[in-house]
Amino acid sequence: MSKNIIHAFFLPLFLLLIVLPILALVVNLDKEGIQKTIIDPFFWSSVKNTILAAILAAGLALVVSIGFAYYHLFHKQSLVYKMANLFNDLPIALPHTVAGLALLLAFGRKTMGFLGETGAAFTLFAVIIAMFFVSYALAARALISGVDQMEPEVIDVARTLGDNPVQVYFKVVLPLMGEALFSGFVLAFSRSLSEFAAVIMFGGNLPGRTQVLASYVFTKVEVGDLDMAVTAAVFCVALSCLILSMLIVGRHRYAKS
Amino acid sequence: MLKAEGICKRYGNQIVLQQANIELDSEIKALIGINGGGKSTFLKIIAGIVREDQGKVYINGRQVNNLPPEQRKIGYVPQYPALFQHLSAEENVLYGARKNREASQDFYEQVTSILGLTEVLRKRPHELSGGYKSRVSLARALLPQPHILLMDEPLSGMDIIIRKKVLPVFRQVLKKIQIPVLYVTHDPEEAELMADSYAAMNYGEIRLVVSAAEAFEAIQNRHGPL
């Protein structure tokens, strides 16, 4: 009985709300749109900006997460950990326009005016920082669940063999966390790819310079080049599929070893 | 030489160790106690992994309460082999001996050959059987040449056939290098095979007994603190 209820709501809602919109993109793809888009240098620069910035943002997220997970493992009682823990998930809960505004105020003209007229804002660097801001928490969660799965005895033994906590962390814990590091990176990377609001507010939408795929699609819709927007959107779908399959293949590989 | 005096430890309201004392010379001493009786906690306090609420720990006459585990010169073989999965058996064994590898080459060969590890050193931990994992775990603890060795039911997960085979080998290597050992177990036969002297642990208190049999009586007849 209850199983039938689930049958009745799950599949229709899933198909209607998840699968249909994605299919709608694909069926609206047309040849002319594709042709116009692939010769548009701003499309390719937005592809390049997106991938480059997302890789750097995810890398930075991983580095900071590695630091956070260290505190999580060895210094749960410390003030640093407690404070970081409080702030960690905040960026996820904030509207991303708020995140963008926060970054603009922190690193914009007022504080970083010496860098140029707009401070650090509206540069590719700003795009990376915006992506980092919204994706860091995902990487941090992945690493935390990784260190929580470590056998405590393994760490204890390494300590008695002469390692201080930092040495244990780099020589034993991180090498055994391949899967967590990999999924932390991929999650942060895919979150970075999909960011729009924070990126556009802090990084801007300058074609060829700070425009990313998300803002490219937005611009094309706004100026009425819907067919080009659809092409870029389908490209995004393909890119996401590629990343998700990387995640699945990666997890599968670690599960086997 | 090890001396622990008046060790107390509680987790929340639960008293795990109540004035636990132990002394250890150049002998293998079996510490026998019931499940959940605080044996592992006691060893972890001696090793510096868990912080005691009260009490003192001396190693070779020096008080070590304020030293972190890496400075106590204690070998520790935990309840599970806890090998470093990303390293080969050989790299596991040598993990703590990196600093004076030259000087300890003879020692390394002696330990690995008595423990019968020569053939498996190239293997990865997941390719080893349970018995060999615990041999590697012991060799790894011995290589830095610690002052004392703590073994926490190192064969608890294994069947009796493997235990009977491995125990004499363990005893042989420990006697050969003359290291004081505190060997935790809850199996009378294992204690007899392994140890020179015996102590019974009951609700966090420890007392010396003359045989493994007496230790078992001591822990079985008690339904409350001594």
Ligand SMILES: Nc1ncnc2c1ncn2[C@@H]1O[C@H](COP(=O)(O)OP(=O)(O)OP(=O)(O)O)[C@@H](O)[C@H]1O
């Ligand atoms: N980190 C901890 N936090 C809370 N309670 C703990 C902790 N570690 C151990 N205990 C409790 O302390 C008691 C003693 O545990 P301990 O592992 O030292 O006993 P043991 O004699 O080694 O048991 P076993 O035979 O199962 O290995 C148990 O009741 C256990 O639940």
Ligand SMILES: [Mg+2]
């Ligand atoms: Mg135990």
